[in-house]
Amino acid sequence: MLYKTLQWTVAPVIRAAWRPDFEGREHIPEEGPAILACNHLSVADHYFLALATSRHIATMAKIEYFMRPGLKGKLIGATVRGLGQVAVDRSGGRKSAQALGPSEQVLQNGQLFAIFPEGTRSPDGKLHKGRTGVARLALSSGAPVIPIGLTGTDEVLPFGTTRPRLAKVSVRIGKPLAFTKYANSLAPDRITLRAVTDEIMAAIADLSGQEYVDTYARRRQVNSEPPSE
Template identity: 50%
Template sequence: MDAERLIYPLMKHVLLGPAMRAAFRPAVSGRDGVPARGPVILAANHLAFVDSFVLPLVVPRQVFFLGKHEYFTQPGTAGRAKAAFFRGVGAIAVDRSGGRAAQAALDASAAVLERGGVFALHPEGTRSPDGRLYRGHTGVARLALRTGATVVPVGIVGTDRVQPPGRAVPRPGRIEVRFGRPLAFTAASGRSAGTGREAREITDEVMAAIRALTGQEYVDAYAPRRDV
């Protein structure tokens, strides 16, 4: 973690950040609502691969997110450089294959929040195939109830234009990042981390907040899984 704390500001403010700001000219609204300390979950819609890099760029605090295990285990100099890059931008390696994949992802995410950090996730679980907003998975609710983290809904607009499906390298273009009102879900509200119905209700509330920020058409079904 010490190395990550040193690399992260270098990537954000010196290497990656200035280039991305010049390319995407992000318009940001509602950022003052992101708590300055304590555990925070940033729950955002997911339109393009670049979303995971755009969101940390506009948040003052260090932001962590999950990255595929394969990003960190490729051999050779190029593989080590790729792993260093992803660690430097806040990615946490998680092996998402096998029966314990979901629990491993939940535990890795919770560890960040239990240290009082900021964790970004996409409740849809994968990129939208058509620009619509799909049903959220309940991990966001279970994380919030398990850790007491504040949930901040986030609407990202325009990344599907700068990086449409099939395009590996995003092109320059204006994007927007809209932060919504912070949401608190605790035991005091009468909800339980062990109840599937309550986790579903919380997740649907978060997705409704995201939809209000983006104006996307909502699909009450899970998005089809993609490779990346």
């Protein structure tokens, strides 16, 4: 209900103010599960991605949003739950992998699930190496992966700012990617997971026009950029 309320109230304001361009909306199915795999430039990515379809899109939200103390923390937790977000522990390893269970349930329920394979916002505007969670989710669920390339959202809400700016935003949606050739692989190895992830990232790069760099975004951020969201 909260998500629908925002679609009726906030979404028209965003459309009127920024007039974002959309290409390939027909690739998002009107029903049934699909994984929306998108580049990550800004916190604003979520808002413009949500305009691509009238369907509810579930995404991951860092687990801290669900656990903050005090009245403000409870309000934030209630909000992310009301939006249908899935908690993810970004400390890595097994804890991060556990988020794939609830994510897969979203897909099993025939819904849309959006994921940012880079894991965090790009610190330099380039497209960084994707983490293999998107491949695990695609292979375990059998859902098609729809690559999406966003441009301009980093100008709407750059790092370190809270006040949005007017900028030209484009959302390019690619054709669904199917990985049925791996359907019989009950436990895909790291080579398979990396190959699937790289194929998804290549499709995103074609849509976003970003330069691809074969390093993780978080690693570069820790060394030289502001902390991630």
